[in-house]
Amino acid sequence: MSKPSIKINAQLNSIIQDENFDNFSVTQLLDSYLAMCAVTKEPNEARKYVYRQIHRLVKKGLLLKKGTKNSKSIMYQKSELFFDTKFLVQSTTAAPVSQVTSAPAYASDAIKQLEERLKESEVDLLTSIGESEEYMRLYQSFPEMKAHLESLYLLARENSSKLLGQIKAIKSVLSHQRK
Structure with a gap:
């Protein structure tokens, strides 16, 4: 077959x-x-x-x-x-495309976009880490809310892990583009 x-x-x-x-x-x-x-x-x-x-x-x-x-x-x-x-x-x-006049101009534009996306992801990561840290502090202050706070904490940690993955991917592509 x-x-x-x-x-x-x-x-x-x-x-x-x-x-x-x-x-x-x-x-x-x-x-x-x-x-x-x-x-x-x-x-x-x-x-x-x-x-x-x-x-x-x-x-x-x-x-x-x-x-x-x-x-x-x-x-x-x-x-x-x-x-x-x-x-x-x-x-x-x-594929639907529009030609570029020069490859270096495209590469430069791609690098700028990737660097901007990297900055956004890094800010989001810091926000997510701060969020998970705050859930831990709230849990220490309000142990009776453990179940609710624990689920929110786990979601924030999961989000942090995804953002780390995105940052790693962007950095990998950036390093390839800069070669």
């Missing part, structure tokens, strides 16, 4: 074929996709394009959707079928 085949954009193929790229969000794939593209894309159009591609891969059973509907914490995981599928790489001109 021959392997099933599916057409896929060259950049998306390169990203999702990476063995370390698993359990990802739409945002993580979009960031990697935008960082890899040699052409600029309208961010909203690129997001729609990436989301459509993810949805198509989920529908074909190549990616598994993890998380609750309408949640910002939805993650995608490669299925067994993913590894048994032959990917037919399409040229990058198949």
Whole structure:
């Protein structure tokens, strides 16, 4: 029996074929996709394009959707079928794009956007850490609220962990872009 085949954009193929790229969000794939593209894309159009591609891969059973509907914490995981599928790489001109006059200008713009996103994530991380610390202080002051405060504390810690992951991913892409 021959392997099933599916057409896929060259950049998306390169990203999702990476063995370390698993359990990802739409945002993580979009960031990697935008960082890899040699052409600029309208961010909203690129997001729609990436989301459509993810949805198509989920529908074909190549990616598994993890998380609750309408949640910002939805993650995608490669299925067994993913590894048994032959990917037919399409040229990058198949995706909606607008050409850039020079690659260094795009790289500079991408680096600025990534640095800004990094700063935002770092501020969010500090906020989340402060929130979890405050829940601990409140628990010490009001032990009778343990159940409620403990669940809020755990949510804040989980959020901190996600933000750390985002920061790590952004720093990784930034270091690659600066080379």
